[in-house]
Amino acid sequence: MSGYWAANWPIWISAFCVLAVYTYLYKDNALYRVMMQIFIGVNLGYQAVIQWRDVLYPQWWLPMLDGFDALFGGKGSPWGVLWLLVGVLGAMFYLQLSRKYAPFSKIAIGITIGIGAGLTFKSQFGQNLPQLLDSFKPLAPSVVRMQPKTALRLAGSDFAPLVDGSLAVFVTGRQAVAQEVMGGVELWRTTLPSPASGSPVVSGQFIDVPAGTNVLELDPSSGAIVANRRSTATEPPAVALEAQAVYRQPQYIHGVDLIAKGNLIRGVALRNGVAEGVRKNDELWNRAFAEPVVCLQSFDGVAMVVGRHRSELWELPVPQAKLTFGDYFDNWVFVLTLVGVMSYFFFSFKRRGPIPVAAATFGRWMLMIGFGAFFGNTVMTRMSFLLDRLMFLIDDWLRPLWHALFR
Template sequence: MNQHFYDVLKISSGVIAMLALYSILYRENKFYRLFEHIFLGLAAGYTIVATWKDTLYPQWWVKMMGQEATKTDPAVPGYWVFAALLPVGMLAYLVFSKKHNWMSKIPIGVILGLWSGQQVQIWWQTWGPQLFSSMQPIIPTTFQPLSVPATVEVVGGRIQPLAGDALTNTQQLISNNLFATQALTNFIFVATFLSAFSYFIFSFELKGPILTGVNKFGRWMLMIGFGAIFGSTVMARFALVIDRMSYIVNEWAQVVLRGG
């Protein structure tokens, strides 16, 4: 078996599998089901090996049994207390027992508790700075021009960035002042936030033209936001399709039709 035949077999297998999985867009068929089972089987086998190699072995087995020093890795002492994690984890399989299935909730509770505490910390570290950054003033606090100063200049008919003291002074001016353009952006943000937030107030009925108008404006802003998210999702799916089509045209066609 020469290298060219191996390349043709490998790339053609990928193309057949891809077309089989995309055939579900036409209708349900056995061709799709076959490759779906193949894909799930490969994914399950890969997950088992990856779980042991990347998680259980370094995070549990090595810490429990210890490891001798090598040329690249230092010695790791063993702690038998990690052996207690095995029976706790095995309790999850009691979910298949009608008599003892309640014990399967113990490892699930431990995992969810640890995960919840970790997610709270991650959430605050991720969104906390954004919450602080969103608290921006709306009214401009400067007598400077209404627009942000330029950071480029025209020299000899060519546009070049400012440098030296001119750039430093411009950056300091921008950071120390709130310009009308930024104030307008902040106002739009605050108005959108408050109106969208009012849409989820169910404690009392919103009456009057002002409150109902704000509520309706918030609903429209939510629709625009969700529409933008949906559009981004569709574009991401098209990007995947384009990538697969590129695989057929640029790789498969080059190897199979053009002989490599």
């Protein structure tokens, strides 16, 4: 039993404190008040020590001392001395206690309020603007699907263009054009001595463009032809992608396949659950291109659609969840509640007529239902706090005592 006491005396103190506080449930009494004062005192003392040890000492005092040290020839940055000003500014709050110097405290208070106002402005925008946007909810299935948007127009190409970092090189007939792929800025344009017969590729420091039996080496920065040599046997034959009837390009970022046939490009779900309710092979969108597609490439959320006469960079839509009947019902409840509650709180005119009165009454009812949900959650929280202490009393205090006494 002595082993039990040696191990469990702190538990007994805790249990005594818990029970002493719970005596308030019977009636207000001195024991409860003493426990409450002890708790507040201990907490305050502890907070003061930790505030100094973990916050002020490492984050203010030490950098300031280092600053003074550096000022007098030590290591580190002398700018740390400026932390002194922070201390002075903080201390100015206490000038409230002096009648003579109280106005100086307003400097510190003003700075604090100014910072607070600025932060609140940013915080409110950041928190509430998305809320405002989210209050526009679909109330019926849309007949218009989200479509890719044209973000940029680029040059056309007879073959798959070369995309290397931010550079894209297109070849049409005797023209080779380099553009900035995400900005569309033309970097250079070169006329080739003979028509290109394949896709340009990076080869060492240069860009190789197949042209019949020859290969033209272009300087990637200026487009100047550096060499015109005969094609070697090791170089792969140039193949026009146009020959492929269907060009399939997985766009893994959203789990959507891009499938091009003729001039029609479709976005098709690659797997189940790309978005809520979307199944594998569901068509998410389709869009016709101005001419038959020569090549299709995709990057993070964008696709480059290449035709002979023009190319485009498309911004692809993020797959949207397929809404069910339950979702539309929820949206209706949401919108009606929003309108009802807002009309209940609109005090600028007297409500006349059945519609404004009915809307306000509906709003009041929905508010009451909302408050009911709050109340239910309040009960859950308070009950959880009680259970936590009950668990402590049973598992940590009574159960070991039972074992020590009877086993």
